[in-house]
């Protein structure tokens with residue numbers, strides 16, 4: 001057997017797999033009592049009209065191979081959505097419907113860049129950018145986000161020197177910190193990318209996940225000059241529409257050469273997304289009923305956010321605002337976030353995500369989701385407040 005060297009060099013399990021294994025190995029009676037605030041999977045059911053659209057299409061249509069780019073009606077609806085939401089013109093032909101943003105993101109480095117090239121990756125951020133980079137033999141250059149730089153770290157080109165930069169991965173609204181980008185910040189990344197023949201991947205999986213329904217500062221990379229040359233935007237139906245299990249996303253590329261390469265890759269790699277799942281996504285974008293339901297859900301998420309954030313703050317835990325994503329990002333009682341998460345799981349039976357899973361800059365932090373009803377979040381806060389934090393600090 002000859003295992004892939006990049007895979008070998010990244011000798012660690014996928015973050016959420018690791019957490020899941022820890023949870024499954026707990027004794028039965030303990031496991032039943034655990035409150036999981038670890039994984040970003042919405043607990044509010046998929047809106048009824050989306051489920052109806054999927055069911056109806058499934059029942060009434062032949063299940064043949066779909067188009068690899070996605071059905072035109074869905075791409076037209078996304079084009080309208082982009083105009084309404086971001087005031088950005090996007091042609092249906094610029095859009096590819098994908099099988100989940102995770103898969104799209106993992107595939108980017110199969111098309112853009114070569115083994116040995118450098119990928120500049122926002123840190124902390126969704127771990128898949130790093131995993132894909134090393135699996136393809138590319139090298140990671142971390143862009144270290146901190147509260148001081150508002151999680152918008154500068155790409156210092158002298159650190160990369162003459163090496164070949166292939167990709168820059170940006171994730172805003174950011175998982176896990178909830179930070180937003182500014183257009184100037186993304187413009188600086190685009191400017192570097194164009195000069196160095198690289199592409200900027202802009203992951204907007206949370207652009208419409210707005211707890212409290214108060215508006216979001218998310219924007220499209222195509223609203224920024226140069227985005228049409230060096231931008232790849234990836235979005236997902238998963239979080240706002242509770243469609244994580246349906247596996248449906250989009251990739252938008254305006255640069256013709258890059259778009260042709262992606263189309264060639266996709267037609268070699270897969271055969272598109274099931275028509276009935278696409279029918280559900282179309283309902284997500286076009287049904288007034290879904291729009292109303294999602295708006296209502298965001299208000300529910302806002303109430304949950306208030307429960308979690310006020311509870312953590314009462315414990316004097318330093319927490320980010322939780323306005324733009326379903327996550328609270330807060331200081332771990334000890335620097336080793338994996339160890340802290342394990343102690344909290346044992347002592348309070350609450351599962352949190354250790355910050356280190358999002359990159360080295362995540363160390364010293366923990367992440368909690370609001371994908372649990374308010375009464376469970378209240379109970380989680382109560383249990384956390386009973387932990388003798390001093391005793392955890394002493395274990396460090």
Ligand code: PLP
Pocket residue numbers: 040099100101102103126171175203205206235236237238244248249
């Ligand atoms: N991008 C970010 C920032 C995420 O946090 C996630 C999932 O948690 C994804 C992409 C993956 O989304 P999908 O369910 O479409 O694969």
